[in-house]
Amino acid sequence: MKTALTSPRALVIALASAGVIGAVGAGAYTSARAVNAPATTAAVAAPAAMVTLPDFSTITSRDGPAVVNISVTGTEKAPDDDTMAQLQGIDPDDPMFQFFRHFQGQMGPRGQQQQQRAVPVRSQGSGFIVDPSGIIMTNAHVVKDAKEVTVKLTDRREYRAKVLGADAKTDIAVLKIDAKNLPVLALGNTKDLKVGEWVLAIGSPFGFENTVTAGVVSAKGRSLPDDSYVPFIQTDVAVNPGNSGGPLLNARGEVVGINSQIYSRSGGYQGVSFAIPIDVAVQVKDQIVATGKATHARLGVAVQEVNQAFADSFKLDKPEGALVSNIEKGGPGDHAGLKAGDVIRKVDGQAIVSSGDLPAVIGQQAPGKKVTLEVWRQGERQELQAKLGDASDKPAQVAKADNTAGQGKLGLALRPLQPQEQRAASVDGGLLIEDVAGPSAMAGVQAGDVLLAINGTPAKSLEQVRQAVAKADKSVALLIQRGEDKIFVPVRLG
Numbered sequence: 001m002k003t004a005l006t007s008p009r010a011l012v013i014a015l016a017s018a019g020v021i022g023a024v025g026a027g028a029y030t031s032a033r034a035v036n037a038p039a040t041t042a043a044v045a046a047p048a049a050m051v052t053l054p055d056f057s058t059i060t061s062r063d064g065p066a067v068v069n070i071s072v073t074g075t076e077k078a079p080d081d082d083t084m085a086q087l088q089g090i091d092p093d094d095p096m097f098q099f100f101r102h103f104q105g106q107m108g109p110r111g112q113q114q115q116q117r118a119v120p121v122r123s124q125g126s127g128f129i130v131d132p133s134g135i136i137m138t139n140a141h142v143v144k145d146a147k148e149v150t151v152k153l154t155d156r157r158e159y160r161a162k163v164l165g166a167d168a169k170t171d172i173a174v175l176k177i178d179a180k181n182l183p184v185l186a187l188g189n190t191k192d193l194k195v196g197e198w199v200l201a202i203g204s205p206f207g208f209e210n211t212v213t214a215g216v217v218s219a220k221g222r223s224l225p226d227d228s229y230v231p232f233i234q235t236d237v238a239v240n241p242g243n244s245g246g247p248l249l250n251a252r253g254e255v256v257g258i259n260s261q262i263y264s265r266s267g268g269y270q271g272v273s274f275a276i277p278i279d280v281a282v283q284v285k286d287q288i289v290a291t292g293k294a295t296h297a298r299l300g301v302a303v304q305e306v307n308q309a310f311a312d313s314f315k316l317d318k319p320e321g322a323l324v325s326n327i328e329k330g331g332p333g334d335h336a337g338l339k340a341g342d343v344i345r346k347v348d349g350q351a352i353v354s355s356g357d358l359p360a361v362i363g364q365q366a367p368g369k370k371v372t373l374e375v376w377r378q379g380e381r382q383e384l385q386a387k388l389g390d391a392s393d394k395p396a397q398v399a400k401a402d403n404t405a406g407q408g409k410l411g412l413a414l415r416p417l418q419p420q421e422q423r424a425a426s427v428d429g430g431l432l433i434e435d436v437a438g439p440s441a442m443a444g445v446q447a448g449d450v451l452l453a454i455n456g457t458p459a460k461s462l463e464q465v466r467q468a469v470a471k472a473d474k475s476v477a478l479l480i481q482r483g484e485d486k487i488f489v490p491v492r493l494g
Helices: 008-018 057-065 081-086 095-106 278-292 308-313 333-334 357-363 421-425 438-443 463-470
Strands: 067-078 117-129 134-138 147-153 158-167 172-176 199-202 211-222 232-235 247-250 255-262 273-277 301-305 322-327 344-349 369-376 380-387 412-416 430-435 450-454 474-483 485-492
Touching: 057 067, 057 081, 057 211, 095 485, 117 369, 147 333, 147 438, 172 278, 199 255, 199 421, 211 308, 232 255, 247 450, 247 463, 255 278, 273 278, 301 485, 308 485, 322 485, 333 380, 369 412, 438 485, 450 463
Parallel strands: none
Antiparallel strands: 067 117, 067 147, 117 134, 134 172, 147 158, 158 172, 199 211, 199 247, 211 232, 232 273, 247 255, 255 273, 301 322, 322 344, 344 369, 369 380, 412 430, 430 450, 450 474, 474 485
């Protein structure tokens, strides 16, 4: 007769009773490697390795009271009833619906200015107490444009909260409520957090207060395409709307991050969530508490990703670093001597693996600080000194390019720019791309682009381009100007 084991715990107890694995303490949940034994052997010789999972119930009961629910009320402008009536015949999924909604919200059918009405907006999020005097941390987007913020504790007490400050660059906000002797959460260290480590989220998804979800750290130092200064922690913890601003706890119950974003095509959780490292959040929190705002540094350059094609072009051992595609004239990078085509590999000894690492590392510095940049230029390592500027003046931007590379010859029809064309494009030299085919077309180069350099060598003549292509091995890096933007495009050769 076979006995059905309905839970992993039941399986562990049964195996322990049979002597297959060693007994464990009460309440411990273990996992064991399966050991194959001959059919005639009654017992397994060696005990299997065991791993004890965190006691989530203890963490929740101890730390849950320091997690709060945040309710926000505000207003947003919406088209009046007449405008909405005119849109009723259009499918809301039609891309033109939002266009006409915006257009008619501003101008009526006859061109007259339309009055927009203020519509009440309510939203919810999460937060956690970091000081018994009522200091609370949450996301900046939770309290954005808030007219009134209400904080609700687990014992059902409610307080009106004051927003001490919010920093959009890191998505951190700090609130203050008039209360004393409140429970607080212990803050951990993100640097000690390991990929694969168990983590726990507590928050209010969809308004369900103090909901607990658990998972593991999937990755660290993630860069997201939102001009953020945050090296995000990626997890598989279930996070949904309303979890924003809540704590991400390690197995010791210490806060290691603030749940902030999810990657989703449905609007709900799909297995990927992101948290702001607590180290970054505390740095911003301390500035807000002291001054009411946070400051960030900038280098004044536009950078893009280094892929394998670029690594081959610049003779890099591996595709890492931030490729400088444009430099703000008179900015910190310009004064430091940076040039388009430099690959920034380290800042004060800290490695820059992807292009998104650079704004995250620079943005966490104080304006005016001097840093040492390790750059790769023309096949050699160099060090430059840069005095960082203030991000509030003009934030750094990340250039985006189509990094798809094709096969075959270069496939460009080029001609020198006329003097008036150079003046119009604000360039000194360069070749106009009149037609594109083959690998350059596949890489995203377009007719009308201006070729400024190839593999770091200025493109002043057709002969220079031919020589550069002849010397290239697997690929070439084209610096082109498209409108007002300068970007590098890798073109893989056959």
